[in-house]
Amino acid sequence: MSQFPFFSFIMLSFLFFFKSQFGGEPLSYTRFSLARQVDGDNSHVEMKLAADEEENVDSNMRGNQTSIAKPKRLNGYVCYGIIAVIVFFLIGFMIGYLGYCRRVESQDCGKEAGTQPSCPEETETFESEEQLPGVPRIFWADLKSTLSGKLDAVDFARAIKMLNENSYVPREAGSEKDTSLAFFIENQLQDCKLSKVWHDEHFIKIQVKGSSQNSVSIVSTSGNGSQAYPVESPEGYVAYSKAATVTGKLVHANFGTKQDFEDLNMPVNGSLVIVRAGKISFAEKVANAESLNAIGVLIYMDYSKYPIVNANLPVFGHAHLGTGDPYTPGFPSFNHTQFPPSQSSGLPNIPVQTITRAGAEKLFQNMEGDCPRIWGTDSSCKLVSSQDKNVKLSVNNVLKEIRILNVFGVIKGFEEPDRYVIVGAQRDAWGPGAAKSSVGTSLLLTLARILSDMVLKGQFKPSRSIVFASWSGGDFGAVGATEWLEGYLSSLHLKAFTYINLDKAVVGTTNFKVSASPLLYSLIEKIMKDVKHPLNGLSLYRDSNWISKVQKLSLDNAAFPFLAYSGIPAVSFCFCEDTDYPYLGTPMDTYETLNREVPQLNRVARAAAEVAGQLVIKLTHGVELNLNYEMYNDEILRFVKEMNLFRADIRDMGLNMQWLYSARGDFFRATSRLTTDYKNAEKTDRSVMREINDRIMKVEYHLLSPYVSPRESPFRHIFWGSGSHTLSALLEHLKLRKKNNGAFNQTLLENQLALATWTIQGA
Template structure:
């Protein structure tokens, strides 16, 4: 009777709907109610990652998911009726039993609640400290060394037998681990050199051998006077304009480095250059004088002849061509070829561009007599490529997953470019499955391991997969982690990532020992006083995560141990095991283990915690920065009469405020939620996972403008483009268009507002203040 009364009282008196460790103490002064939370150590970190809970009490112990939180009003009614029926039945049985023989065995109740399991057969999840220790112990340098040896290959260019052999090896590895591997195949168009070699002539004479090449260059012959343009960046071409040097019709010579090959060619083509030659300079590279460079010049990613849609076999589409393909020829030349040309060039002194180290070269800008002919004979061909996948399925939210991937192909051996990453991919798969089988690891979410092909041609394999599943990925993929090029030196640690992941990256670096000085963590060894300034780099088009981040709206993370002084010779035949050992001072395997721990811990943290460790508040500062700059420039241009006074920035400020309020509301919701309730966590996680995808502009076609992220992408829809347009209006350039700016301004505003609305929750939670 007492137990029945207690149960009924709990139902009607509003006791929390599920088992909880929370002690709620309500302050009767209205909105300033206090919530005291006592959480496990894991939960403390989860809440802290979302901007909450810096001084929580810590309790270690296994977690049991609650199944008592699914009470609807209908279920409550059934419970009440059931209890009443049990009460009446018990009363009648007791009454009747007193009138008969009193020989029945008394029914005993358990003395304590410990005798009753909270949830039958509930999975017990390991503490985070145990998971971290297991990964460090099981991911060994000896295993990594053996796998590196197994996957090292002299030739595995995309679509070749060497590439396919590596793919088959990975499939067998995943099968042995019972990871249910699968592959998808694509028929993609890539460019390769023809039997007629590309040629470069200076003043009518052939200049050396042209073994290297740039895929997707325009295949034709062009001629014009030579013009030295430093690294071919936008600021370099602006300087030439300031010097009254005309780029029109010139063959532009630029150094490799600073930005990607495709961006250099696009910058030159925009100013009507006739061709582009790219060479490595000793100031940036430590390579042989005759080392050839390989790469591509597609200002985009994926197969440029299926822009915005996947190149699956038998898919029928009309002929298409990416707008990012250049219309001028582009070719790489060696340092020896560059020296032969540039030491004979005339023209004015390039001044501070004379910091190069080519022998006997004065680095002059060139004059009209320095005529160069560039002949490109690349051939477009169709290749079948395979992406390989394996999965470890989660125990709670199997439909949400972290993808960890690595490029498999390379020019030549590509040891640092692909072998290290592919080996770590396989070793992490082995290590995590071993932890599940032998140590009781039970990831809540799934982990997908992906081996991509045709990465050297612009992340073609990864992009085609994303295009094939674009509509669902940003609500299923929690994050993408890249293993491409994770070791290319030992002097510094660099990362590029979604701001949502910054705090998780920082905390992970504190948990991994430096391979250079094991008495320090990575954070202590490589970070200066300002962590973000010393570690985080801008995300560029050539970054392996750029498509995931800006095309698919998936929070992504890439990183590398690298050299501070010289660029590693990616895209050359000098990317070998021996060369990498020289760049790492023979610490390649140790650095690879540390890189594996970083990637593994970030992955496991994202699939282990109840709340996904993505800090939505980190975008607040970035949005504030852009809005402040735009607002200031608009006011200045209105004061000078270049913008009409009826253009108001209040909408943009209001959208920014909506995002701020939505972030604060989410933090409050997390504070006041029962984080032992898996369904409640899932609802919050869905709000968190919407952020990145909703920062993709819905007003542009992914086929026409692939990188739709308004903060990190590229195109007229971005906030950076708004600032650039304001500068063109200020300078009175012909490209300035006030009506177009007003349209871009409105669409960017509504993109931010839409993201804020999705983050805020359900429609009844929106303030609609805009």
């Protein structure tokens, strides 16, 4: 708009020039002023006045056809003609200029979607295309439509079924069938014509059942001596259990959470503990029991939570309170790499074993005391073993070194190939693994094929790279993924900006659940509004308060080490029910079971692929990085509010909250400066935008505590990690001051508060 006065000046200069040269009088333009130019109606005024002049000229010429024109009038006609040409030229120029301005304004609105209200999707474009001459702009609506159309043509159910054929089942990590499937996936990625396809190998230690059977038996101490009665020799087992034999009283501790043990009001030291599967991981159950000096743990699936008809169904899991190879903590398990002998502090020092529901019911027959009704478990459940009955647990698992393969494929970005989003899925499984690994693997291969096809056809030009990863060792605690992270720990957080986990993405139909870094909340919400539920056709976005229901990434989720160990924003999602999918980690995790439990499996898998595909495109295509770092302001504020509940206790200890308030203020000001820099940046300047995006990438990483050892406390994230350095541990410790003052340590609390404050201030 500011160009209009300049155009007016040019036009007036032309008029005065022609008047002086030809003696013509610009009668129609004497009313044209700069003030009227600003109104924005002048193009119409100019067109009308120019047309009037042409009519006057034509009538004069018709009225004087037989006369000879005077030279002066001829000069005037020439003047008017030239003026008309100039006017039409300027009108066309201004119309084109206004159209260009509107397109640029629309584009800028779309680019700032992370910090400003977004424009309608029909006008949203991606700035990266502006740098490529001869390439048409790519609209977000077009990308969505193209992705959706290609997904419609995929038979996901057939792909899942193929991955569960006998040639690939069972595929325990490092087995021949796991390796065979790895090479199949590598060939499939090569057929997709990706920029590069390769595999890494790692040599890791896992635990398998030994030659001697694990066993559970009841020992009767009545009469003159003790006598053992076998309960079962389970087919399932718990990897990384301590190999040992223990005997003692058996106590039921519900799910084995910390709260369950507190509510039990019964000592468990010197006793075995039996717990239900669910709520928390096997490893956390074992750690909680061991912390209270229990001597062993039994885990079973009750019918109330897992309504499986087969009461003799075996269960598999692992007890490592961590991820990766527990015998090379903090180091990558590459071949021939020598490390000093060490093992993870997360390995249990007590034996652990899964038992069937039938086995648990046999034990309950030799126990007494009904389980609390509030537990909502089976009626057969009992609390403690009878006076003259003990339980004997024998675990004989052995270590085994195996080779596992991680398979990778990459679509290189056109502008920043050294910045990438990672899309990953577990490949191995104890048992068939249809829901556990086949669904994720089929989604991975489908997305690789579709996105590569879009790139090859010029329908999609990602600025950043896309890495597709097939991990092995997932059933033993995300071993493959963690070993890769450990191998490239020093550089990954500088290059990888998001991990998208596809594991267990389809285990139901009713709900769409998300676990993610707050940096991804805004982007996830936009995609939830775009993607329709596969069965009812409504948007996945149903609740404006959905963020409050986001679940923390669990220890047994492959996305967890990316976020808590490496400081890389991560997301995991699933279509699921209110209850857990009961067949994971069992021989019943088959395609037939999944197809029966998930109606319209093909449509649900397609919706999961659409969510992941839109995430990938949004994160890699535009100039701006779709990570909303301002969401951590809310997380820090929430923590400060919780701390304020203990303000009196903190004051009684001679401490104050001022430093924490200051740290929160510093973080808020830092995010505000970053937002201001982003808004003021020239979006077409790649170097400037790269610098800003790199600052955004580092927000998550800077929330890893620099004050603890990555080896001793690998999950250093103060919000989502585990250990005394986390904010949740600080709050739990504060609560001890009122609950159990004898267990409270003021010196430890002072250190926790100081380190948390410094981490927030330095983020």
